[in-house]
Amino acid sequence: MHRTKVRIVEGALDANDTIAQANRADFDRADVRVVNLMSAPGAGKTALLERVATDLPGLRLGVLEGDVEGSMDADRLAALHVPVTQLNTAPGFGGECHLDANMVRSALPGLALDEIDLLVIENVGNLVCPAEFRVGEDARVMVSAITEGEEKPLKYPLMFRACELVLVNKIDLLPHLDFDLDKFLYNLDQVSPGVERILVSAKTGEGLGEWRDWLARMGSPVEAPA
Amino acid sequence: MHELSLSSAIVNTVVKHAAGRPVTVVSMRVGALRQVVPDTLDFYFGFVAEGTVCEGARLEQELVAARLRCAGCEREWEIDVPVFMCPDCGPSGRVEVAAGDEFEVESIEVEEAECIAPR
Numbered sequence: 454m455h456r457t458k459v460r461i462v463e464g465a466l467d468a469n470d471t472i473a474q475a476n477r478a479d480f481d482r483a484d485v486r487v488v489n490l491m492s493a494p495g496a497g498k499t500a501l502l503e504r505v506a507t508d509l510p511g512l513r514l515g516v517l518e519g520d521v522e523g524s525m526d527a528d529r530l531a532a533l534h535v536p537v538t539q540l541n542t543a544p545g546f547g548g549e550c551h552l553d554a555n556m557v558r559s560a561l562p563g564l565a566l567d568e569i570d571l572l573v574i575e576n577v578g579n580l581v582c583p584a585e586f587r588v589g590e591d592a593r594v595m596v597s598a599i600t601e602g603e604e605k606p607l608k609y610p611l612m613f614r615a616c617e618l619v620l621v622n623k624i625d626l627l628p629h630l631d632f633d634l635d636k637f638l639y640n641l642d643q644v645s646p647g648v649e650r651i652l653v654s655a656k657t658g659e660g661l662g663e664w665r666d667w668l669a670r671m672g673s674p675v676e677a678p679a
Numbered sequence: 680m681h682e683l684s685l686s687s688a689i690v691n692t693v694v695k696h697a698a699g700r701p702v703t704v705v706s707m708r709v710g711a712l713r714q715v716v717p718d719t720l721d722f723y724f725g726f727v728a729e730g731t732v733c734e735g736a737r738l739e740q741e742l743v744a745a746r747l748r749c750a751g752c753e754r755e756w757e758i759d760v761p762v763f764m765c766p767d768c769g770p771s772g773r774v775e776v777a778a779g780d781e782f783e784v785e786s787i788e789v790e791e792a793e794c795i796a797p798r
Contacts, residue, residue: 455793456703460786461696465688465707468695549684581714582681610761611714643762646770 469586472554476561476589483566485515486672487574489588491612492596494578497622499526500655501596502573505665506535512672515569517560519552519577526575538563542577551582554589571672580605584612592671598623599630603637606644613644618651618667625654682715685782686723690733692784702736704788710779711745711759736787745779 464470480487492498506514516537518527527539540560542549549556557574564572574590576583595616597605600623606613613619619641627634634652641648651667653660693705705724709715717740724738748755749765750773756766758779765772 454790456788457791458786458788459696461692461784462786463692463696464781464783465685465692466782468691469688550681551684553684582684585681586684607761610763611712614763642770643764646764646772646774 466585469554472558473587473589476554476558477591479561480566480572480589480591485566485569485572487572487588487590487592488668488671489574489576489583489590489593490596491576491580491583491593491616492578492598493580493601496578496596496598496601497655498575498578498596499529501620501622501653501661501664502535502575503529503533504655504658504661505668506530506533508665509571509669509672512571512669513569514668514672515564515566515572517557517564517572517574519556519575521548521550521577536565536569549582550577550579551586552576552588553586557588571668573668580609580612584609584615592617594618594620596620596622597637599626599632599634599637603633603640606637606640610644613641613648616645616648618649619645620660620664621650621652622655624652624659625657682719683723683727685713685715686720686727688782689724689738689784690727690731693733693736693787694731696784696787697732697789700732700789700791702733702787702789704737704739705733706739706741706785706787708741708743708781708783708785710743710781712761712776712779713782715740715782717742732789741785743778743781746777748775748777749773750775 490498514535516530516535517540518537519540522543524539527537530537538560593616651660651663653664721738728734745758749768751768754767755777763774765774
């Protein structure tokens with residue numbers, strides 16, 4: 454036996470990116486735009502979807518709901534007559550803390566892509582891993598609730614830099630918290646200068662019009678960003 | 680915590696190139712922006728490698744510092760805190776990552792059976 458060095462130079466995540474590109478090609482063929490929605494657990498991803506899901510005239514929305522276990526979030530959206538497909542990471546995928554391209558690929562046959570214009574993939578609540586695994590999306594959106602504190606962008610730069618839009622949620626709680634909004638926005642600009650952001654409250658409805666308009670733009674093939 | 684998923688990605692990449700040969704060393708280039716904890720990656724790698732050609736392999740991690748470049752003024756600088764703003768151009772600068780987001784398998788060392796073919 455002897456030892457040989459084999460030069461590889463390959464991104465360890467390239468395999469995932471290749472599958473993500475295949476997903477993207479399938480979505481493009483079906484003329485479906487895809488948003489990957491990410492946040493820490495409990496930041497309000499499902500609530501922010503619920504609040505605008507039935508207010509997107511002319512746009513057929515579908516949701517792929519990623520969770521480790523359970524279908525609680527999917528049930529909430531199904532109650533609004535939004536076509537929703539549940540993807541649990543626990544049974545076949547070892548309880549992964551994020552969705553990857555292959556998991557989304559496995560869910561494709563269950564998605565009626567010809568019946569929707571915009572697919573929102575609600576990722577598993579987690580601020581780390583989802584940022585690293587592309588799934589074939591056109592855009593990535595993250596929700597950061599003000600209850601999480603001002604330093605989140607500095608602690609999770611990978612996630613904050615990965616997104617095209619940051620929804621700053623639970624803004625109605627501002628008077629009740631020791632949260633410095635200016636400091637948060639300053640930190641956000643340090644990590645991802647000028648990234649688009651919307652201040653929202655799923656509770657009071659503040660900013661929801663802007664969020665809905667963003668989704669509507671995203672779902673329309675003509676105006677959507679390249 | 681993402682070190683577990685990243686370890687699986689490493690092992691899958693290596694298995695593809697090892698072509699069945701036992702692997703003794705895996706050399707990685709890991710960018711600082713990846714937010715990887717080296718000891719944690721090492722721990723999970725050992726765990727995920729079990730039962731594959733990577734079992735028992737040593738994981739070498741070369742840390743690549745984060746370097747940014749401003750497309751506006753062409754300044755290039757190193758960062759150790761996540762501030763992605765050009766010190767000269769401020770918010771109007773177009774800052775790109777020049778180095779630090781690598782997560783690459785650079786090379787592997789494999790055990791080969793001795794070549795018995797006549798010269």
